[in-house]
Amino acid sequence: MMTVTSKNGLAKTKxxxxxxxxxxxxxxxxxxxxxxxxxxxxxxxLLAKTKINCQVTFAYPDSHHFRHGDGPLVKQTYLPLSQALKQNFDGVIVTGAPVEHLAFEQVDYWHDFCRLVAWAQATNTYALFECWASQAALKVQYGIEKTARKAKLFGIYQARIQAETNHFLKGFGSGGLLRMPQSRHTDLNLPPKLPKDLQLLASSNEVEAFLLATSDLKNLFITGHPEYATETLAGEYQRDVRLGKKISLPSNYYRQRQIVNSWQPTSVRLYTNWLQVIQKIG
Structure with a gap:
């Protein structure tokens, strides 16, 4: 039987x-x-839906200054990143972060993040970066910058597969499409010609890059949030309205005023492919 458990964290995974x-x-x-x-x-x-056995350990950057009340609890239940990097892991996932308004070097845990990227490169650890973390990792590894958008990219967007034979896109089919939640204020400023070991896997005219990967498959960069639950974008919209921020309803999210989760098959397929790459190659 497939199982996914967490060794630590706030969730009552048992x-x-x-x-x-x-x-x-x-x-x-x-x-x-x-x-x-x-x-x-x-x-x-999301990991449970891949039907691949996993054990998960949660970590936080040592240098992060918590601005929310759960900081002490997180420090009690998460591993400090400095301790986590002394252990062996098959894969690492780095989530997004609401720090797009800052230059990369202004983020309080920037040095911890750079250390994490270097650790993943130096070990046999496969890395998956999402949203801000994908932009930050591309900055560290390739010097690729981000640029501010005039309006927030917010909603469910569709991309076309650019590299059908890539392992991460197994099962999407020839000319396949993928859908993904996006919630960000910045875009990647990709050069006209990518570094030779970096490949664009999926893109659209509206969203530029959705997925990029290194040729050795050790790094997968996802510019959106495939893990988002059905109601997550609705919650973010309501939060921004309460805060008085200029925000539009998430695009391609509602049908006849009902939320339709059109991205879950993409998310499960993408994460399944990533885990299978680790199983076969790691």
């Missing part, structure tokens, strides 16, 4: 999955989102 698990992949999740519990559950549920 109520969701078996306590005793078969041998599986050891994953580290560096959770940079302010909604720690919600984000934990999103990733654990």
């Amino acid at each position: 109520q969701l999955w078996q306590e005793n698990i078969a041998a599986g992949l050891e994953l580290l999740i560096v959770n940079l989102m302010p909604t720690k519990l919600e984000t934990e559950l999103q990733f654990l549920k």
Whole structure:
């Protein structure tokens, strides 16, 4: 039987999955989102849908200054990144973070993030970066910058597959399409010619790059949030309205005033492919 469990974190995972698990992949999740519990559950549920055995350890950057009340609890339940990097993991997932308004070097845990990227490159650890983390990792590895958007990219967007034979796109089919939640204020400033070991996997005219990967498959860069639950974008919209921010309803999210989760098949397929790459190559 497939199992996904968490060794630590805020979620009561024993109520969701078996306590005793078969041998599986050891994953580290560096959770940079302010909604720690919600984000934990999103990733654990997505990993469970892949039907691949996983054990998950959550970590936080040592240098991060918590601005939310759950800071002390996170420090009690998460591993400091400095300790996590002394252990062995098959894969690491780094979440998005609401720090797009800052230059990369102004983020309080920037040096921790750079250390994490260097650790993943130096070890046999496969890395998956999402949203801000994907932009930050591309900055560290290739010097690729980000640019501010005039309006927030917010909603469900569709991309066309650019590299059908890539392992990460197995099962999407010839000319396949993928859908993904996007929620960000910045775009990648990609050069006209990408570095030779970096490949664009999926893109659209509206969203530029959706997915990029290195040729050795050790790094997968996802510019959106495939882990988002059905109601997540609605919650973000309501939050921004309460804060008086200029925000439009999420695009391509509602049909006849009902939310339609059109991205879950993409998300499950993408994460399944990533885990299978680790199983076969790692």
